[in-house]
Amino acid sequence: MSGKNITFEDYMEMIKMYAPCMDDYPYVMDLERDVYYISEKAVDRFNIPGAFFDNAIKTHGEFVHKDDVAVLTKDLNDMMEGKKKVHDITYRWLDHNNRPIWINCRGRVIEGDGDRPRMLIGCVNEVGIVAKADNNSGLLQTSEMRQLVEQKAAMGELGFVLRIGIDGFKDINEKFGIRYGDYILSSVADCIVESLNENQHAYHAVADEYMIVDTASGSAEDGHELYRRIRRALDRLIEKNNYEAVYTISGGIVPCQDNDAFRYEKILKLSTFALQQAKDGGRNRVYVFSEDDYNSFLRKRNILTNVRKSVNEDFKGFEVFFQPLMTAGDNDDEARLYAAECLLRYQTWDGERISPIDFIPILEETGLIIPVGRYVLEQAALMCKKMQMVYPDFKVSINLSYVQILKSAILEDIFNILAKYGLKPESFVVEITESGYLENSMSVRRVWDSLKRIGVLIALDDFGTGYSNLSSISNFTPDYVKLDRGFTVKALNNSYENTLMKHIIDLVHSVELKIVVEGVETEDELHRLNIMEPDYIQGYFYSKPCCRTEFFERYGVA
Numbered sequence: 280m281s282g283k284n285i286t287f288e289d290y291m292e293m294i295k296m297y298a299p300c301m302d303d304y305p306y307v308m309d310l311e312r313d314v315y316y317i318s319e320k321a322v323d324r325f326n327i328p329g330a331f332f333d334n335a336i337k338t339h340g341e342f343v344h345k346d347d348v349a350v351l352t353k354d355l356n357d358m359m360e361g362k363k364k365v366h367d368i369t370y371r372w373l374d375h376n377n378r379p380i381w382i383n384c385r386g387r388v389i390e391g392d393g394d395r396p397r398m399l400i401g402c403v404n405e406v407g408i409v410a411k412a413d414n415n416s417g418l419l420q421t422s423e424m425r426q427l428v429e430q431k432a433a434m435g436e437l438g439f440v441l442r443i444g445i446d447g448f449k450d451i452n453e454k455f456g457i458r459y460g461d462y463i464l465s466s467v468a469d470c471i472v473e474s475l476n477e478n479q480h481a482y483h484a485v486a487d488e489y490m491i492v493d494t495a496s497g498s499a500e501d502g503h504e505l506y507r508r509i510r511r512a513l514d515r516l517i518e519k520n521n522y523e524a525v526y527t528i529s530g531g532i533v534p535c536q537d538n539d540a541f542r543y544e545k546i547l548k549l550s551t552f553a554l555q556q557a558k559d560g561g562r563n564r565v566y567v568f569s570e571d572d573y574n575s576f577l578r579k580r581n582i583l584t585n586v587r588k589s590v591n592e593d594f595k596g597f598e599v600f601f602q603p604l605m606t607a608g609d610n611d612d613e614a615r616l617y618a619a620e621c622l623l624r625y626q627t628w629d630g631e632r633i634s635p636i637d638f639i640p641i642l643e644e645t646g647l648i649i650p651v652g653r654y655v656l657e658q659a660a661l662m663c664k665k666m667q668m669v670y671p672d673f674k675v676s677i678n679l680s681y682v683q684i685l686k687s688a689i690l691e692d693i694f695n696i697l698a699k700y701g702l703k704p705e706s707f708v709v710e711i712t713e714s715g716y717l718e719n720s721m722s723v724r725r726v727w728d729s730l731k732r733i734g735v736l737i738a739l740d741d742f743g744t745g746y747s748n749l750s751s752i753s754n755f756t757p758d759y760v761k762l763d764r765g766f767t768v769k770a771l772n773n774s775y776e777n778t779l780m781k782h783i784i785d786l787v788h789s790v791e792l793k794i795v796v797e798g799v800e801t802e803d804e805l806h807r808l809n810i811m812e813p814d815y816i817q818g819y820f821y822s823k824p825c826c827r828t829e830f831f832e833r834y835g836v837a
């Protein structure tokens with residue numbers, strides 16, 4: 280049925296019949312005569328002159344919110360002129376108290392002979408009812424933002440998008456209750472609305488997040504300014520409420536100018552990222568979207584997907600490499616193989632090699648370092664067992680992350696693996712980096728002491744970087760102190776660090792601990808370092824980390 284033969288009056292009769300059993304408001308508009316009929320119920324609800332009225336386009340001006348008249352008129356004219364066949368816009372009608380009510384008006388054009396647009400038939404519904412608006416804040420949901428964003432982007436008028444989130448909102452809800460939480464949500468929304476200019480439009484995004492779209496080509500700096508205005512409004516409100524609840528907001532700005540690729544879905548995604556960056560950066564701040572940051576976020580996410588899959592598929596893609604630690608000394612007789620540091624390697628499912636500097640933090644953040652750490656222990660034990668057939672005192676040195684120490688049964692794991700392979704405890708050296716945890720965590724202390732009690736050796740790793748603290752040497756008494764390559768390089772080039780290094784080596788020796796110097800690359804470096812009499816040397820000069828087979832070959836283990 281094409282509707283070609285049905286008249287405006289027929290539609291009117293149909294609407295009269297079925298509209299009383301609907302919540303929505305069906306209508307018909309005669310595009311040739313510019314007359315309009317809508318369900319009687321709409322007349323009860325909105326400021327409409329009557330169910331039937333002529334001069335339809337102009338009369339809409341009497342009950343449509345003034346800011347929306349232009350958009351609506353253009354759409355209706357386009358349909359009269361045959362430029363559009365479908366009508367679908369969300370805008371505001373006024374009720375009898377002149378309060379704006381968000382409605383969604385949809386319809387389609389019925390054509391007459393020669394495809395001439397004859398009528399528009401459709402239905403109006405109240406957006407709030409289907410949760411397209413947030414009744415608490417009085418704002419539309421972001422799903423209703425699409426039209427504005429796409430229209431303004433096409434016209435080159437889209438400026439920035441600012442996404443605002445309330446910091447620690449969950450805590451506010453828990454502390455003050457849901458009703459107070461709702462009050463804060465609506466207050467923040469009010470502060471946002473009062474800070475907007477006429478070209479900025481606010482929407483409710485999710486629970487405690489709002490989005491503002493600037494449609495006057497505003498820059499990121501304008502976004503900053505808006506954030507500051509909202510902050511000031513909020514501060515005034517908090518003060519007015521006698522600091523009953525003190526809270527802050529974070530903001531993520533996405534500059535959208537000159538970029539037609541910034542469509543609705545992309546804006547939602549990028550603004551979510553931008554706000555998260557502001558929160559991760561310590562909250563109570565604003566962050567401006569950067570392509571580089573986003574790309575590194577995507578890369579991180581991609582690595583995570585890969586490693587997670589690998590962990591679930593028997594660690595496929597992971598491999599442990601080994602780098603020798605040699606006894607120090609200038610001639611070949613003195614430099615003997617002492618141990619090997621186990622260094623994890625990873626290759627994605629596409630075959631891309633990722634540096635441990637990039638994937639270890641991801642394993643730590645997600646806790647995946649716990650299963651992966653067990654895999655490393657197993658590989659280390661296996662290799663050690665075989666090496667000891669030729670070098671009975673050979674040791675493997677294993678890096679332990681604080682996540683393993685604090686969140687897994689690491690002692691039990693080490694104990695079990697030693698038993699499984701029949702290894703002596705002193706075959707294992709665990710490398711623990713210096714950090715705030717060492718001094719301040721009781722659990723770390725407990726693990727440290729227990730490891731020593733079992734007889735596993737401990738190396739204090741990365742000595743000479745950030746956290747270095749001489750007191751940790753005496754408070755924790757490791758078996759080895761590993762001087763970081765960064766420190767070694769400085770000591771080779773700078774007389775102050777050179778003297779410091781000598782003193783550190785002497786000090787470490789005076790409490791009968793051993794020194795490992797890391798990152799020795801050339802013969803000249805080796806020679807100059809040996810003068811300071813460290814105990815062990817590790818570095819590219821002797822060997823880069825290599826796979827197990829290569830290591831066996833190099834040291835004559837079949």
Ligand code: C2E
Nearest residue numbers: 622623635636639655678679680798799800817818819824
């Ligand atoms: P790290 O524990 O300080 O390991 C020493 C790093 O220095 C290794 O980097 C090694 O390849 C590199 N290196 C050794 N000799 C030289 C040299 O002569 N010159 C230069 N420029 N570099 C040298 P890699 O293998 O990239 O590992 C980086 C970091 O990743 C390690 O630093 C360690 O913190 C972490 N890591 C590696 N494997 C594991 C693991 O199994 N578990 C944990 N928790 N962390 C690991």
Ligand code: CA
Nearest residue numbers: 620678710740
């Ligand atoms: Ca290490």
Ligand code: CA
Nearest residue numbers: 740741761763
């Ligand atoms: Ca190190």
